Amino acid sequence: MRVLALITLVLLTLFGTTLFGTPLAKAEVVNFYAWGGSPQVNSYLRWAQQELKAEDIQLRHNKIADASEVVKQLINGYSNADIIWINGENFHALKKANALLPIVDDIKGMQHINPDLNWRTDFGESVNGLEVPWGLGQFNLIARPGVFETEAVSAHELMRAAQNYKGRISYPKPPEFHGTTFLKSLLLSLYPERRSVFQQPVASVNAEEIIQPLWNYLDKLHPLLWQQGSNFPSSAGEQVSYLANGQLVMAVSFNPNDYRTLVNQGRLPAGVKRYTLSDRAMTNTHYLAVPKTAQNPELAKQVIEFLLSVQAQLRKADTNRWGDPSVLAPQLLQTQEASQQTELLPSTDDFHASWQAYLEQQWSERYQ
Amino acid sequence: MVRALSVAIKFVFIVLPVSGGLLLLLLSSFSAESGLTHNAVYTILSERATLVSTLLVAVVAPLMACYLALWLALGLLKLPRLQQLLSPVLSVPHVAFAVGLMLLFSPSGWLIRLVESVTGLLPFPPQGWPLPEKSVITVMVALVLKELPFLLLMIAAQLKQVPASSWLTQAQSYGYSQRQAWWRIVTPELLKRLTLPMAAVIIYSLSVVDIPLLVGSNTEALLAQRVYEWTFQFSPESQSKAVAGAWILMVIAVLLLFLNSLHSGLYRKWALTKALRKQWSKTTFSDKAAKITWITFGFLSLAIIVVLILQGLASSWFYPTLMPEALSLNHWQSEWHYLTEPSFNSLWLALTSALLGVIFAVVLLQHQREQKQKRSLNVWVLIALFVPQVPLVLGWQMLLGEHLTQGWNVLWVAWSHTVYTLPYAYLVLHGAYTQFDDKWLIKAQSLGYSARQAWWKVMLPMLKAPLTTAFAIAFAVSIAQYLPTQWLGQGLTPTLTTEAVSVASGGDWRIGSLYALLQSLLPLIVFIGVALLNTELRRTHSKAKRYAEHS
Amino acid sequence: MLNIRNLAIFSQTENSQNTLLLRLNNLSIQPGEVVTLMGPSGVGKSTLLRWVLGEFLPDFTTQGELMLDGRDLSEQSIAQRQIGMMFQKGGLFPHMTVAENCLFAQKPRSILKRNEQVEKARAMLNDLALNEKWDDYPHNLSGGQYSRIALLCALLAEPKAMLLDEPFSALDAGLRAEVRDWTFKQLAAATIPALMVTHDRVDASGRIIMVNENKEIVDA
Known part of the structure; x- marks a missing residue:
């Protein structure tokens, strides 16, 4: 029983240090809620942690499996997040809930943002100064060599490949955003001449008629897909694993450098190639935002300043590391390191936000 | 004293958390958009595929695990040491177990690679393999294999209280074969005692989210999985669907618990009335098959690790x-530095909540012992295991509200883990504790x-084995907690x-x-430690020698 | 001297009616004397022993006087009564070695020092030639060894009286006589009163009492 007493004592000590250690150290802590699914992103943020220590800031990367976890908490009002990494649907939900601080005007780094970057709307929704651009996403396909014949994969080319590689092609299941973007890109490929329609709200156009060809197309495509379209990869990351172990010959990504970084990391076999679905890559921005409930908004802004610095953006774009394209003006990045960056793909704007939910809903009614 | 403590524990760790969670569910279903919830119920009920696969998983998987465990348990009676084989599997968290299973048996898994390397017939992973990456079947296989060791452990605990060997001998003297005696005499008694562990298994299978998210079908998703997904979508429709789904889950849970309570009675009736086939000549075959299954099971858990x-x-x-093309410690080296904090947190949370869970379970059981009439398993202690976790934890967030932003989160997390370690510790300890011989x-x-000294010096040491097993299980339960943490x-x-x-x-x-x-390593260490404590220490007589020498 | 006077034990039935199980008007047992209570099973012999021992009997109501060497025991706890016991099975704690059992038995009451306690226990084991069992666990003992060591431990606790419930029924016939004789010798040497319950006449010793048709315990 002396053992029991000893264990209790040790526990109490452990408990005490954890309990009383935390509030003391709280003064300089900035809680950054960000997706923790990518080792590259995680190591990048670890580097940022080290750098920020010099500024007496303890950046804490609270890893989550999905940004919606923290969004849910923020909407319910029980979150200690100081900075969050979001875009699209999650931003819309927070904007609607009036949960974000207008921070854009306070960030000095904003003056160096690439003027060509269309960051003021996030999936068609006006940003209103509530979030700061951090990086770029460009939708692309990664495939084994020889799967596709052209660098820009049209809907027709995809169908041809699907016939050649029966059961080896798939896409993440909408509403996973890679999956929804896959549908959007297909729409653009089926409707190259009517690009502008998709910039308008769904309600203002005859959406049902416009997307009918997409359903006709998918009805033909799905029987050729992995598991005959009865299941889909749950995420882009899962699809990358399927590509790696030969289940599939194709994956999707929002990082235009992934076809290199993933090979560098040993996650994909050498030789995989990058393609765009339709003639241009669907391009969007991902952002950093500070919730109204943040306990350290000033420090949070300081962290964001750092993440927008040339040094931090260059490192982020390094294809041996994360490889996420910079949001800064190109002339700022004329250094040696910058040569490691890949050129961006020809881009096209994302659809108006209302298409997102519409496509997702219609898709699940038909194929789920 | 014991009574007051037991009331306090029941309030803080059972009544408060469960009613808090349920209250939230009630509130959100009666909030402004209750009409929406009403519609959502119909929407969900009309999706037959979801309901069918949910019921399939929640009924078939536990039953398969149960009868497989009963079949294997005869081996446990003959060779109690087999129990130690269970520890590695018990310590591997569900998700890791499912991943290991996929790495071994999926269409691109080791087994297929082995076939390919020998025959060269499969340059691509085969299609139409019976255990695809994503399917209801895959979920069931993962659940059955993971629940099996838990049920075996529960049976092993019961076998110490049921005089199974003498029953078998007696029945054999009447002319039954050993297997027949096992299924007809021992099994009904075991099933009766397994009702509550089975309830926990059924509810777990009904409400499990992480395994179907990983290996389940995502077009014919299970209900719990969909409720989880709806919770994180922000449209009012999804929110009301989440609430409605949670209610439907609860209704199914109640229904299944009711059916579960009939299970052992029905089996008993069957065992009594079913005509006896002539001496089943394949008895030895069945025994051999069970032996092979045991060995396979041991290998499987090893292979997964x-x-x-x-x-x-x-x-x-x-x-x-x-x-692999090359083995390297790269990942370990890059992660190593960042593992200290999470490992430390896992460790102390598990130690604290497991210790508290066991101590509290002992208090509740002691209270039951003192009320001589009420020694049967108290279902209410287990109630937290019967409520789906998402609404429950959301309810706790609401309950704690502002307190969550005041930096005392470690306390709340430890509390939430104890809510789960307590019922498992209670479940493991109940039999041995209440049936401990007053003599x-x-x-x-x-x-x-004095009575207290006797409790401290005789009862606790004699219950060392169940106490440490309860601690190990509670430890593993705490390690695996995701949502509350x-x-x-x-x-x-x-x-x-x-x-x-x-x-x-x-x-x-x-x-x-x-x-x-x-994640598996920490509980594994505890399980091995417990096994050592329970066997090795017993054999060394150092303690007695010390008495003699120091005197 | 152990005295039981005007004892009545009632068993409680479901509709909370009391039925008489056993009655004992007067029983005195002298130091060094063994009294044997005989009768078929189910007449409440063991219940009587449990009452003497001081156990809480939830399913029975009892009345009666119990005196030991002039002390009134009726309000005393099991620990205070200083009555030793030896049951058919389980006289030794299974989680302790023989040594630990012996020392555990002496600890509360013995005025001896620790090393003297060890010596005393070893000496008693020595007399039985069971010294090499000192570090063994009870489940490694043979039936005869077990019974003898169990009694030894009970005696080491320095009881003022001894209760024996079917103490030899688990032993086979040859061993039984030997253990029985040894046990009675030990009890006589300890000069304490002993009450033994058995259903087997060969085990009986000294004065024999029995339960008659009126559920009364009388001299046989």
Whole structure:
């Protein structure tokens, strides 16, 4: 029983240090809620942690499996997040809930943002100064060599490949955003001449008629897909694993450098190639935002300043590391390191936000 | 004293958490958009595929695990040491177990790679393999294999209280074969005692989210999985669907619990009335098959750990190579530095909540012992296991509200873990504790010890085995907690499990395996420690020698 | 001297009616004397022993006087009564070695120092030639060894009286006589009153009492 007493004592000590250690150290802590699914992103943020220590800031990367976890908490009002990494649907939900601080005007780094970057709307929704651009996403396909014949994969080319590689092609299941973007890109490929329609709200156009060809197309495509379209990869990351172990010959990504970084990391076999679905890559921005409930908004802004610095953006774009394209003006990045960056793909704007939910809903009614 | 404590524990760790969660569910269903909830119920009920696969998983998987366990348990009676084989499997968290299973048996898994390397017939992973990456079947297989060791452990505990051997002998003297005697005499009694562990297994299978998210079908998703997904979508429709889904889950839970309560009675009736076939000549075959299954099971758990280790060491590993191209410690080295905090958190949370869970379970059981009439299992202690976790934890967030932002999160997380360790500890301890023979306590008192001294010096030491097993199980339960840790901890208590789940969301199984391994390692150490404590220490007589020498 | 006077034990039935189980008007047992209570099973012999021992009997109501060497025991706890016991099975704690059992038995009451306690226990084991069992666990003892060591431990606790419930029924016939004779010798040497319950006449010793048709215990 002396053992029991000893264990209790040790526990109490452990408990005490954890309990009383935390509030003391709280003064300089900035809680950054960000997706923790990518080792590259995680190591990048670890580097940022080290750098920020010099500024007496303890950046804490609270890893989550999905940004919606923290969004849910923020909407319910029980979150200690100081900075969050979001875009699209999650931003819309927070904007609607009036949960974000207008921070854009306070960030000095904003003056160096690439003027060509269309960051003021996030999936068609006006940003209103509530979030700061951090990086770029460009939708692309990664495939084994020889799967596709052209660098820009049209809907027709995809169908041809699907016939050649029966059961080896798939896409993440909408509403996973890679999956929804896959549908959007297909729409653009089926409707190259009517690009502008998709910039308008769904309600203002005859959406049902416009997307009918997409359903006709998918009805033909799905029987050729992995598991005959009865299941889909749950995420882009899962699809990358399927590509790696030969289940599939194709994956999707929002990082235009992934076809290199993933090979560098040993996650994909050498030789995989990058393609765009339709003639241009669907391009969007991902952002950093500070919730109204943040306990350290000033420090949070300081962290964001750092993440927008040339040094931090260059490192982020390094294809041996994360490889996420910079949001800064190109002339700022004329250094040696910058040569490691890949050129961006020809881009096209994302659809108006209302298409997102519409496509997702219609898709699940038909194929789920 | 015991009574007051037991009331306090019941309030803080059972009534408060469960009613808090249910209250939230009630509130949100009667909020402004209750009409929406009403519609959502119909929408969900009209999706037959979801309901069918949900029921399939929640009914078939536990039943298969149960009868498989009963079939294997005869081996346990003959060779109690087999019980130690269960520890490694019990200590591997569900998700890691499912991943290991996929790495071994999926269409691109080791087994297929082996076939390819020998025959060269499968340059691509085969299609139409019976255990695809994503399907209801895959979920069931993972659940059955993971629940099996838990049920076996429960049976092993009961076998110490049922005089099974003498029953078997007697029945055999009447002319039954050993297997017949087992199924007709011992099994009904065991099933009766397994009702509550089975209830926990059924509810777990009904409400499990992480395994179907990983290996389940996503077009014919299970209900719990969909409720989980709806919770994180922000349209009013999804929110009301989430609430409605949670209610439907509860209704199904009540229904299944009712059916479960009939199970042992029905079986007993069957065992009594079913005509006896002539001496089943394949009895020895059945015994051999059970033996082979035991061995396979041991190998399987070992193989899962090995494949996770390999995956964690692989720099790259593509189909169809049998071994990774190169092994390196890169991932370990890069992660090592960042593992201290989550490992430390996992460890102290598990130690604290397991210890509290066991102590509280002992208090509740002691209280039951003192009320001589009420020694049967108290279902209410287990109620937290019967409520789906998402609404429950959301309810706790609401309950705690402002307190969650005041930096005391470690306390709340430890509390939430204890809510789960307590019922499991209670479940494991109940039989041994309530049926502990008073004669030992009386004997000690007749020697002049007070009742308290007798409890402390005789009862606790004699119950060392069930106590330590309960501790080990509670420890593993705490290690595996994701939702309460993430939501109540608010990132202040990252554990190996929260890290593993977030890393897994990226699909990189090399790092995922690394975390899964570490996550298994802590409970494994505890299980092995417990096994050593229960066997080795018994054999060494150092204690007695010390008495003699120091005197 | 152990005295039981005007004892009545009632068993409680479901509709909370009391039925008489056993009655004992007067029983005195002298130091060094063994009294044997005989009768078929189910007449409440063991219940009587449990009452003497001081156990809480939830399913029975009892009345009666119990005196030991002039002390009134009726309000005393098991520990205070200083009555030793030896049951058919389980006289030794299974989680302790023989040594630990012996020392555990002496600890509360013995005025001896620790090393003297060890010596005393060893000496008693020595007399039985069971010294090499000192470090063994009870489940490693043979039936005869077990019974003898169990009694030894009970005696080491320095009881003022001894209760024996079917103490030899688990032993086979040859061993039984030997253990029985040894046990009675030990009890006589300890000069304490002993009450033994058995259903087997060969085990009986000294004065025999029995339960008659009126559920009364009388001299046989």
